[in-house]
Amino acid sequence: xxxxxxxxxxxxxxxxxxxxxxxxxxxxxxxxxxxxxxxxxxxxxxxxxxxxxxxxxxxxxxxxxxxxxxxxxxxxxxxxxxxxxxxxxxxxxxxxxxxxxxxxx
Numbered sequence: 001x002x003x004x005x006x007x008x009x010x011x012x013x014x015x016x017x018x019x020x021x022x023x024x025x026x027x028x029x030x031x032x033x034x035x036x037x038x039x040x041x042x043x044x045x046x047x048x049x050x051x052x053x054x055x056x057x058x059x060x061x062x063x064x065x066x067x068x069x070x071x072x073x074x075x076x077x078x079x080x081x082x083x084x085x086x087x088x089x090x091x092x093x094x095x096x097x098x099x100x101x102x103x104x105x
Contacts, residue, residue: 062099065092069104077104 054060069076084092096104 058095059099061092062095062101065096065104066099066101073105080104 050057065076065080080089080092096102
C-alpha cells in the first residue's frame with residue numbers, strides 16, 4: 001500500500017471534488033439577497049435625544065448659557081468653574097466660541 005487515500009492525488013490534493021466546485025458563488029447561494037447585504041453593512045444612527053427639534057445642540061447650549069448668565073449675572077460663571085472640570089470645561093468654552101459668545105455675565 002502506498003499510503004495514499006483514494007480521494008487524494010499524489011500531491012495530497014483532494015481530487016474527490018472538481019477544482020471548480022470548491023467554492024460556492026454568492027449569486028448561487030439561495031439565502032443571499034441585496035437587502036440582507038444592506039442589513040449587514042448598515043450603520044446605526046446615533047440616538048437624537050431632541051427628536052430632530054434642535055438643529056445644533058452645541059449652539060443651543062451656548063446660547064442658553066448666555067441667556068442664563070444675562071438673567072442671573074455673576075452667578076453662572078462661578079457655578080460652571082466650580083462644577084465643570086477637565087475636558088468638559090474645555091468643550092463648553094469651545095461651544096461658546098463657536099457660537100461667537102465671548103464671555104458670560
